[in-house]
Amino acid sequence: MKKDAVPQQADAIYEGETKVLYAQDSDGKLTPTPTQGWEAEIDALKQAVDEIAQLAQDALARAHVGETSPLEYHMYQQRLDLPMLAQAMGRFQWQVRRHFDPKRFARLSDRQRERYARVLGLSPDELMQLPPLKDKDPTHD
Amino acid sequence: MIDNFDHQQAAHCETGAASALFRHHGLDVSEPMAFGLASGLTYAYLPFVKINGLPLMAYRMPPRLILKMLSWRIPGLKIRFKTFRNDAEGQAFLDRKLDEGTLVGLQTSVFFLPYFPQEMRFHFNAHNLLVFGKEQDEQGQTHYQISDPVFSHTVTTDADSLNQARFAKGALAPKGRLYYFESVPERIDFERLLPKAIRFTGKANGKRNLTPISGVGGMKMVAKRIEKLAEDRKRYRQLFLGHIVRMQEEIGTGGAGFRYMYAAFLQEAGDILNRSECQDWAQRFIDLGDQWREFALICARLSKERGDHSLKEAADLLRQLADDELEIYNQMAKFR
Structure with missing residues (x-):
């Protein structure tokens, strides 16, 4: 070139x-x-960012109706997926997936909660909270 | 603290860091030279390593191998790597090295580096940067002065963010990894090392590579996979094609998945060795690089469903690239 x-x-x-x-x-x-x-690169990057933002929004909507725990939302919001989060936590995927159950998640010990928060780069309080549901907007924040 | 640190923007983090470390120790090794000397050029398709559900495609040797190769290959060059149990130890050691006036490299996670553009912060744990100083602000907080090879300017980062980036968990976890040149040779015997490095790249990627997933074999496997994308869900197909573009261009490759950078190395090597073959190969890698860019553009358009391209067109172009590269690699493997 x-x-x-x-x-x-x-x-x-x-x-x-x-x-x-x-x-x-x-x-x-x-x-x-x-x-x-470069246009090709910019499109590809935006696509990857959008995809993960969509997964986060979807998890947020389900978390608000109690179908999943805030953990799943924060996982995507912090740009991780299940295999990555499990590896970062040093656990199996099924062990992490169990914590997507809101009831189990609420019962997590402080130590576990801190570990998740650390891996996700959040404070333990932030980990437990959910932002309000956004309107259906295809663009990410 | 290092005075008058000379920051130069590089295309790739690891080769850029290597080049800056050489420069700091009075040896003139450019970024392409570091890349080529370490035989960094390759191609690998790793379908069992998934990034956000998509298979990894690498256009260079795995992280850290470039630095390791340099230290194995260059007599008298000693690079010390060190990992730490916790961030307090890691930070204390970094501070001590800075006080001694040593330029240190760090392995970090991009996600926790606040100076990166928000949308580029992904969990990639093998980003290299150099620390050349630190300062205290009015509140007594420590800020590190960083020369990030892929940035056009130097940056500063607070100690907490840097610790988070150094001790990020997950795949390729850096564990606070820090490195510096312990000793450097007076001069590098390029005449002896360059043919060796070129031969190695030829052997690792050409017909003597027997693995189906690395070298040109990897390209052919990806070509086959691209054709099969027709059977996948539309969203997956789009993401897969976009992913190819990102792996090739975005992750700091100097364009065309390191092909241009390798061509720059071959030009330099040709000048030093005074051999016309190197210049010929350089020109061919430049032309191939242009075709790799074309391939990326077709993938991007297919992903966005723009223009009238087909998956077969992209796959055939990739196969053509594999055949052309194979020919060069086989010649390079016999270079003496």
């Missing part, structure tokens, strides 16, 4: 940060060249 072909499609998701690509200067030498963004 030549230097002048390096895409410069700035997008708000990058918050003004740039990246570096190796592109050819006029002598054909590859040198580091800043890029603001």
Whole structure:
């Protein structure tokens, strides 16, 4: 790729940060060249962010009607999924899945709760709470 | 505390960190040179490693292997790695090294680094950054001065966030891992090391690689998987295709899944060794890189259902890439 072909499609998701690509200067030498963004990459990133936001919203809706515990919502909200959370907790997936049961979740010991909170980067109080349900809005916050 | 730290933006975190460490110790090793010397270029399809339910595709050797390879390959270069039981120990050791004026690298989780753009903060536990100093604010809080190789400027992070990032749990958990150069050679014998590194990359990816999931075999497996996406749910298909683009471009690869960076290495190697083969391969990797970008663009369009591309078109392009790369790798494996 030549230097002048390096895409410069700035997008708000990058918050003004740039990246570096190796592109050819006029002598054909590859040198580091800043890029603001590329459409293909931006779309893929937004898609991944949207997917996990949707999973979080879905879990939030179910948590509000008592079908799941706040843990599932916070898991997605903190961009984890079940295998990742289980691995981070050092437990089996079925052990973590049991805590998606609101009743079992409410009975968690303080130690367990702190462990979940630490892995998720939340405080133990935040872990127990749910934000109000948002209106059906396809865009994430 | 290191005065006048020279921060340079790199394409990839690990090679960028390696290059910055060399530069700090008075050795001129560019980012592509660090990448090529460590034989970092590869391709691997790991369907049993899932990231948010999607299989891992890697365009380079696993995390830390680039640094390890450099320390194995370059005589006289000693890189000390250290992990810690808890964050207090980890922070104390970091502080001590900074007081001694040592430039240290850290393995961290991107998710806990506050200076990353919000939407780019995913749970990737093998992000490399360098710490070159610390300062206290008015409240007496410690802030670390960080040179993150993939950023255009230096950044600062509070001690709590940095500790969280260093002690994140899960896959590839960093356990506070810290590294620094313990000793460096006076000079690097490039004439001897470069052919070795090039041969290694050729062997690891070409016909002498017998595993079906790494090297060009991995590309062919992904091509097959892309064709089979027609049978999957639409949402999964879209996410899978987007995931390919992210693995190839977003995670700091210097473009085209490290192919451009490797071409830059081959150009440098060709200049040092004065061998025309290297320049030829460099040009071919540049052309291949352009096709990899085309492949990513087709995947992105397929994912968004834009334009009239088919899954077969993407799969065939990937197979073509595999065949072309195989030819170069087989030549590289015989380079003396």
